[in-house]
Amino acid sequence: MTRTSSSDQRPPDHGPFxxxxxxxxxxxxxxxxxxxxxAEGLAAPGEPPPVAVAGPERLDLLRDALGGDARHVRLVPHADWYTGSAANAVAQLASHLDSRAAPEGHCRLLMEPDWGGRAGRxxxxxxxxxxxxxxANLLFAPTAATVLCAYDTRTAGAAIVGAARRAHPDTGVYADPVVLAAELDAVAQGPPTACAALLPRPxxxxxxTRAAALGLAPADAELFAEAVAAALASLGPVTGALLWGRAPAVVCELRAERRVEDPLAGFVPPPGGELDPGQGLWFTRQVCxxxxxxxxxxxATVRLQYG
Structure with a gap:
């Protein structure tokens, strides 16, 4: 399956995704x-069985309504699919499309984020x-997948639904993903704490050592250090790092000498699962x-929060 590169930032007007x-x-x-x-997925020749990722109560509804056809639909509790951050969800969907989609990328997924869990916390x-x-509209633009995102206003709420409408091309209020991402980035961040430690050479x-002093377990401190190192490999020269927080929310802020600019930086899955030079932010996003x-x-200022 072919996905967009980080330089191909806009989907085609009538792309297959x-x-x-x-x-x-x-x-x-x-x-x-x-x-x-x-039903469209079940009737489509050459497509793998459709997938429904939703809350257990929603899956029960589908199982009862589908009857005998339920055995031809892969029913996945959303807590089993959405197991971490939003960047982890990108990796999960990319892995599914690589391993389970038809040769031309055809597949069909019904997806309900867990707004009662991590997504809405x-x-x-x-x-x-x-x-x-x-x-997702950029990352999977060349992929002939059909995804229906289910939003229950009883759990998602009006503000979430309103924002999500701008991320879906079929709503009439769709916004350019680059513009929407920039709006999310415009929200002011809090300053580093007064006790933030400066590491001139991170x-x-x-x-x-510093992450462990802030309460991370040895294995977590090691993984966080690897995530920071991966970010450094992508960013190039930095003027230093600030570390602060308390486990699990340990923060490292890097000041890079050049701009990042690409809104997809760290979101494009590496081909074959192997990181190329400059793709360290992918690993960083998977960890943090x-x-x-x-x-x-x-x-650029790049802030990494472990937990």
């Missing part, structure tokens, strides 16, 4: 959207999931809960 949204406030409305969608976390929804050993990139006229 079909990214839809269904909004509902009752179980019967969910079924009215989900059942025809899955804070405004900060929700913003990352809206970014994921928006950037070598892995120094990051690991948040990776915030802020460009300015003199370079």
């Amino acid at each position: 079909d990214h839809r949204m269904a909004v509902f406030a009752a179980d019967d409305a969910f079924l009215a959207a989900a059942l025809p969608f899955l 804070s405004t900060r976390e929700t913003a990352e999931w809206i970014r994921y929804e928006a950037l 070598h892995p050993a120094a990051v690991r 809960a948040y990776v915030d990139v802020r460009d300015d006229s003199k370079g």
Whole structure:
């Protein structure tokens, strides 16, 4: 399967990736959207079985409504699919498309983020999931997959649904993913704490030692140090690093001498799973809960939060 490179930032006007949204406030409305969608997949020649990723109660509804056809649909509890950050969800979908899609990329997925869990636990976390929804239009633009994102207003809420509409091309209020990502980045970040430690040379050993002092377990401190080192490999020269926080929310802020500019930096899955030079931010995003990139006229500030 071919995905967009980080330099191909806009999907074709009529690209094969079909990214839809269904909004509902009752179980019967969910079924009215989900059942025809899955039926299209079941009837499509050459496609693998459709996948439904949703809450257990929603999967029970589908199982009952589908009857005998349920055995031909892969039903996945959303807590089993969305196991980490929004960047982890990019990797999960990319892996699924690589391993289970038809040769031309054809497959069909019904997907419901866990707004009662991680995705909806804070405004900060929700913003990352809206970014994921928006950037999916770029990351998977060449892929002939059809994805229907299910939004239950009983759990997602009006603000989340309104933001998500701007990330789905079929809503009438779709926004350019680059513009939407820039809006999310415009939200001011809090300053480093007064006790932030300056590391003029953020070598892995120094990051690991400081992260452990801030409460991370040895294995977590090691992994965080590796994530910082991977970011450094992508960013080029930095003028130093600040570390602060308390486990698990340990933060490292890097000041890079050049701008990052690419909104897909760290989101494009490496071909074959092997990192190329300059793709270290992919590893960093897989490890860290948040990776915030802020460009300015003199370079970039990149803030990594472990948990």
